[in-house]
Amino acid sequence: MTVPDEEMLNALQPTPEGIDVVVWDFHSDPQGARYGDVDVVVLPYMSLGDMRGPLAKIPDLKLVQTQSTGYEGVPEMVGDGVAVASAAGVHAAATAELAVGLAIASLRGIDVAVRNQNDGVWQPGRFTGLADRRVLLLGVGGIGAEIAKRLDAFEVTLTRVGSSARNDERGRVHSSDELVSLAAEHDVLIVITPLNDSTRGLVDAKVLAALPDGALVVNVARGAVVDSDALTREVISGRLKAAIDVFDPEPMPQDHPLWAAPNAIITPHNGGNTGAFEPRIIKLLRSQLQALADSREPANLVRRGHWGN
Numbered sequence: 001m002t003v004p005d006e007e008m009l010n011a012l013q014p015t016p017e018g019i020d021v022v023v024w025d026f027h028s029d030p031q032g033a034r035y036g037d038v039d040v041v042v043l044p045y046m047s048l049g050d051m052r053g054p055l056a057k058i059p060d061l062k063l064v065q066t067q068s069t070g071y072e073g074v075p076e077m078v079g080d081g082v083a084v085a086s087a088a089g090v091h092a093a094a095t096a097e098l099a100v101g102l103a104i105a106s107l108r109g110i111d112v113a114v115r116n117q118n119d120g121v122w123q124p125g126r127f128t129g130l131a132d133r134r135v136l137l138l139g140v141g142g143i144g145a146e147i148a149k150r151l152d153a154f155e156v157t158l159t160r161v162g163s164s165a166r167n168d169e170r171g172r173v174h175s176s177d178e179l180v181s182l183a184a185e186h187d188v189l190i191v192i193t194p195l196n197d198s199t200r201g202l203v204d205a206k207v208l209a210a211l212p213d214g215a216l217v218v219n220v221a222r223g224a225v226v227d228s229d230a231l232t233r234e235v236i237s238g239r240l241k242a243a244i245d246v247f248d249p250e251p252m253p254q255d256h257p258l259w260a261a262p263n264a265i266i267t268p269h270n271g272g273n274t275g276a277f278e279p280r281i282i283k284l285l286r287s288q289l290q291a292l293a294d295s296r297e298p299a300n301l302v303r304r305g306h307w308g309n
Contacts, residue, residue: 003021005025041063051077063083067090068091093276135158159185161174179203195221208234214239228247236258
């Protein structure tokens with residue numbers, strides 16, 4: 001198995017018997033191994049872009065492991081027989097923390113207070129707050145579930161939306177087909193659905209237009225789930241607020257008008273990037289190594305590849 005840096009290599013020691021781990025940074029050859037020796041590749045945390053070329057050098061690649069929850073583009077970079085595993089669960093707590101934090105920062109005017117602090121201005125004000133707000137949560141997977149748990153403490157009215165309508169242990173999950181009608185009844189929209197063909201542009205101009213005046217859009221999913229142009233128009237007009245950790249494209253262009261919008265909070269895709277990340281990714285990789293050593297199926301397979309369809 002290859003890992004992208006020495007720090008990860010050292011953190012994984014000792015490895016299970018029969019498993020060798022080496023460093024491969026995608027810029028030079030694997031350290032101490034031939035390409036033909038490699039079965040498993042751990043991708044860098046932040047994507048290097050299209051890695052088709054380097055990955056194609058491995059003749060018998062069996063598994064690609066991401067360090068992110070999202071895995072869009074990865075199956076396309078490897079052959080059909082190669083399995084892909086995500087880091088689902090590793091980033092759930094941190095991303096949920098940021099989603100709620102962004103909502104509170106915007107709804108309590110913390111961004112306004114920071115700007116006033118820079119100018120030495122003491123200006124009390126009454127802000128909306130999160131308590132008693134009607135929150136529409138788009139995404140009910142692992143991170144969505146963690147966001148919902150954290151929102152319980154803030155006494156909100158929560159409506160959850162998934163890919164299809166159903167009931168689960170928390171109650172009703174609405175279909176994404178209902179987004180426009182549901183948006184009209186909510187003060188906050190939190191987006192945490194995965195990016196795929198069915199969710200790209202899902203939060204479009206119609207959904208955004210249906211939100212009430214002054215509503216807040218929080219996006220901690222992927223930028224392309226939300227129509228960037230439509231969101232920009234609504235925020236620049238002053239009708240909606242945004243607190244976003246992701247955008248399409250990334251990085252956001254330096255001259256983009258959202259940077260200067262007083263009703264926007266922008267963080268640079270920091271969702272899962274906290275002190276909790278390293279110990280959690282190492283724990284997952286240790287588990288994956290042990291599964292491979294025991295000839296068991298690794299966790300979090302999003303494409304089975306070597307382990308069957």
